[in-house]
Amino acid sequence: MPADLAVIGLGPLGLPLAQAAVAAGIPTLGYATGPEAGSVSPAELRRMLSGGFRRTANAAELGRVRTAVICAPTPRDADGGLDLSLVAQAARTLAGHLRPHTTVILESPVPPGTTEDFLRPLLEETSGLRAGRDFQLAYSPCRVDPGNRVFTPGNTPKVIGGLTPACTESAAAFYGRLTEKVVRARGLREAETVQLLETNFRHVNIALVNEMAVLCHELGVDLWDVIRCAETKPFGFQSFRPGPGVGGHAVPLDRAGQAGGPLRMVELAQQVNSRMPRYVVQRAAALLNEHGKSARGARVLLLGVTYKPDLADQQGTPAREIAIRLMELGASVSYHDPHVPSWSVLDRPVPRADSLYEAAADADLTILVQQHRTYDLQGLSVKAQLLLDTRGATPTGAAHRL
Template sequence: MSPSATGRTAKAMPADLAVIGLGHLGLPLAQAAVASGIETIGYDPDPRQLTEPAAGVTPADIRRMLSGGFRTVTDAAELGRVRTAVICAPTPMGADGTLDLTPLADAARALASRLRPHTTVLLESAVEPGTTEGFLRPLLEEGSGLRAGRDFHLAYSPGRTDPGRRTHGYANTPKVIGGLTPACTESAAAFYARLTDKVVRARGLREAETVKVLETNFRHVNIALVNEMAVLCHDLGIDLWDVIRCAETKPFGFQAFRPGPGVGGHGVPLDPGPTPCRPLRMVGLAQEINSRMPQYVVRRCATLLNEHGKSARGARVLLLGVTYKPDLADLQGSPATEIARRLTDLGASVSYHDPYVPDWRMDQLPVPRADSLYEAAAAADLTVLVQHHRTYDLQGLAVKAQLLLDTRGATPAGAAHRL
């Protein structure tokens, strides 16, 4: 469907919902809305979001959404024809370590000049507590001349998508919402009740925003703990994977996390920023630990090569799986990039294989892609499993590879060197 055709159709068919930002939050939301029979339009200044979906929504899913009435629009004027607008703009980590709110500001301005009274505006982007009221609200009010809480509803709901996991979708994942006013909260609850079986009301905007902070930091802190355990157990000659297997049999007080080559994905660890009390020191430490994992993987690579009479310089290293999550094409924050860069700096010749990534670049330079997986593994001095896609036959790879380092603990015991 061409943008021009989409725009003409949209003018004739007002929608109930506008999803602003069609990335890892917006696409699953739009998919759930269309499936629930909600007339939905999607607005995103980046047209690649539908041609290169990376949120666990496949091209086939996109086709079903379009046939179900979903429409993409490039004219922001169409945002003034909806009753509910959900902002799902990306908020990536900036170079200074804080969230970059530029895409959020752009989305807010696009909506504000078209905002009509009685519209419900929801924010799902990951933000620091206070952003919805202190940053988004002024942009919406200044651009529209309307007042939040009086002329339009404003609420926050933390995104809870888990791309690629079919067992947890919108219907069976409780939705937390917090509004500027009680009426804002109820308006948001009425919308999300059309998509999910359970709506959880927070006391307000800041509480709802902080839910996202806690959930994201919980993941990063626990991954950091198990990553530290991985380094310790390797040094002590202890099988951490067996330790985790045994520990997770405890029916209370323990949740299993597993180590890996780094932490990718869209959910960056969040520090609420300057506060009267002390900062979240544990979050900063977790970031430090997790950011060191690609370097640790490369050190293990060099050690393994050396133990087998080879040098990293000139070694042929094959990376298996370069996405941040298994069975998805999403490269956001994948540790594979830094691993490849560090191996290259050591003088290694790096190639890769990934069934979901036909073209991969490191610092704008193309990385050679292996067409024949088993032939490439047999020819490489070292094969590194960076991401475990289900299509990989790890038992067969362990037999073919000269040397195999498994950073995911996915190979059978004794079949490979584990992280």
């Protein structure tokens, strides 16, 4: 069966989209933009393959679909902005085979203006076609939340903004096959700025509760009880939880592109969140000291080294910096994670604990960095000599909380 959709970029943005499309009965072609690791399990991938998903390395096949969605990653560059090189690579590859009447959609996180000012010229120059006349061009913010069992692509509204009204409607018709609700933005830049707002909203609010965590520790206040009480307010409050740092693939932007001025609050939020791994290590050293032990030579066990619970994805995980800083203090670091069979820091393998309870009992300090569902935190709190909980997941009084 010929493919109807091409997903360009098979990382954590592209694979879930391809999965949702196959589940909706859309024959889908996957084209990788580099060595990418998506967020679907081997079993899910097998179901995708049996349902009509097919990988290809032949770019010519991209010219045989009605819809092409670019999901290339956009990591930070050396200047702190977003690296659009993989988006450019995907655009040039697609443009070389672009046919009239194709709908091209960008889902990669980008600064406002990127689709029209950066992507459009690449597509037009190589293909000889005009966006809005010969092919449709639109942007849709990616709303993938790996591991979320409540909100899926099928029940998460999809925002669409096109170069022209016809572009918007063409993209809306495609996404209408995948989701219950399509929301039309006024245009490309509005849709791109939705992504900017949603990502920055998360990081700013996490920064607020991270600062509250530091303050409450100094005041001797139970922040987790404060949050529990505050979230009962039915209006004007949305609860966020502090943690050891902010990982994931959505990068906050403290400026809105070349023409946009700085977003000072976002800049400050990044500073706050980037300090959290260091704060965790400071708390760890203080705890060891309170119990008559030095960080130098201490055996420290890190529990959960992924950026999100119950997933293997390590993108931006704070566990890496925590491990590095502990090693710099002279600690002997090991780890346990049911989703990560091997782990290296600074090109050095970190010893993996095979027996969780024995490792926790043997360690001078155990730090819960990520809360996986398989962890029996009550049992761990009994076995561990010292337990620092950075997620507020342990029963009250069972561990030292962030």
